[in-house]
Amino acid sequence: MRLSQFHLRTYKETPADAEVISHQLMLRSGMVRRLASGLYTWMPMGLRSLRKVEAIVREEMNRAGSVEVLMPSVQPAELWQESGRWNKFGPELLRLQDRHQRDYCIGPTHEEVITDIVRNELQSYKQLPASFYQIQTKFRDERRPRFGVMRSREFIMKDAYSFHMTDASLETTYQAMHDAYCRIFDRLGLRYRAVLADSGSIGGSASMEFHVLADSGEDAIAYCPDSSYAANIERAETLPQGAPAAPQEALRQVDTPGVRTIAALVEAHSLPIEKTVKTLMVKAAEGHETPIVALMVRGDHELNEVKAEKLDIVAAPLEMADEATIRRLVGAGPGSLGPINLPISLVVDYAVAAMSDFGAGANIDDQHFFGINWGRDLPLPQSADLRNVQPGDPSPDGAGTLEMLRGIEVGHIFQLGRIYAEALSCALLDENGKPTVLTMGCYGIGIGRIVAAAIEQNNDSRGITWPESIAPFSAVICPINRLKSETVAEAAEALYQQLLDAGVDVLLDDRPVRPGVMFADMELIGIPHRIVLSERGLAAGTVEYRHRSDEQSQDISLAEAVARVGGSHEA
């Protein structure tokens, strides 16, 4: 490509509304342009990288035996009503009506459509397992779009779905997808980690997320350096901790005027934070005897929402109780709550169940109990894994202690089970002639997000340092003083043709700009290989080669430069 015939717009200044580095660099290098909140245009330079990601994903999906289709992004409400998600889905689902006032949504995902296709299209169990995928635009009306294409409302996703007669068959395909995903992220040249994930409210069994590692990632990942254990913090388990130590202190009720927070309690009464608890009031599940229930975690721990939601007595999605309800049922406000004389159901975290001589609210405003001990002062309530893991917690596989990383979720594979097939009556006769509901897997990859995540992981003070696999161009030719020097102009043209013929994705910077502008732009865009042609060098029989990650450029022969560019292109 000749840059004079391409479109490139770069910016010297960082746009004020971009927070993360990938968003800043994507805007500055002219890869994307914001149209409205959470809506981005992929400009020519950005689109080239996006397409390269797509191509790798497509190749590996095909290799894994998945078949490409393309489904509509606008979907009829009937299908969503059939699956039950028309009502279950919140405001993230963008709904609209056509001229006949028929209801539609813009697809945030395509389980309904693909299941509809399969139930109509597949006629025999002999056609199974079957796997379909598409690379397509999705829309989710995020409550807070941010970080550019990292969390946009409209985004490009590869979504795949597999259908099976048996769980064993699903398991096999799930594993094949796992392996395909590893190949994809290996080829993309990203540092990533596959982690156990929560299977969510949809149900289903196994689920893994693929995270690109980056400090700016929105997700926390717990992993064990001594084993293969890695899990999203939503899912990472903590273990029961055994019996509490014997009581050392007497139970006593203490005036704690104005103490409403753990921090204040620790401060004012010199209580170690590990001897405090947080009592959290949440809405109870439908049909429970009281409208709210209590959950308790240690003062220095965090409640894990996902785990809490899974308790039978807790409403899903998790919702905190309002103060009026708490006062009506407990008689005290938040900040003075505790396990003693608590008139509602209580579930405590494993760590709380192992505490002794601890302090908690007395369920009377401005009063706390200190020296609380289970068994002696009140019966030990039901205990469960309710909190987020922390660095230093034992690994659930018993192989050491956990550490934490930040990650950007770029892929998710999921054994869905029969929920959708059941709801949409997607069944086939098995070899015995017995109708059998199909079981399903689904597998997603955020294509646009991968581009952003790659930049998040690969940048320096001058711009993007792409992995070779997804750089918008592989190499750039920068002719110095092309307009004044026949020699340079001709050499540039010849080299350009030679590289094109060799199949190199090469850019010729034939703009009438000074070298400094050229270099700055090409480094911002992050093209891996740069060859500079000058009268001086050509006279000496050399060209100047520099890889984007090199400190210095090198004067080498033209032939060697061609070999380097061509060689790494193949790699």
Place this chain on the structure above:
RNA sequence: CGGGGCGUGGCGCAGCCUGGUAGCGCACCACAAUGGGGUUGUGGGGGUCGAGUGUUCGAAUCACUCCGUCCCGACCA
């Protein structure tokens, strides 16, 4: 959804407090010089100051409403 910030040419910003003819840098156009790290000079073009209503002789500036946008929060009692 709650809180906060910000909306002034394509981008980055000043001006607003204390009302009085809309400015700077980058980018853009023309000419000249320069020609290996975002050149220099001269001369240009481009803005309903987010929208509406109000106050005022007069509003970018003050007030109110709305819209957009970004950040923080939406368990952490």
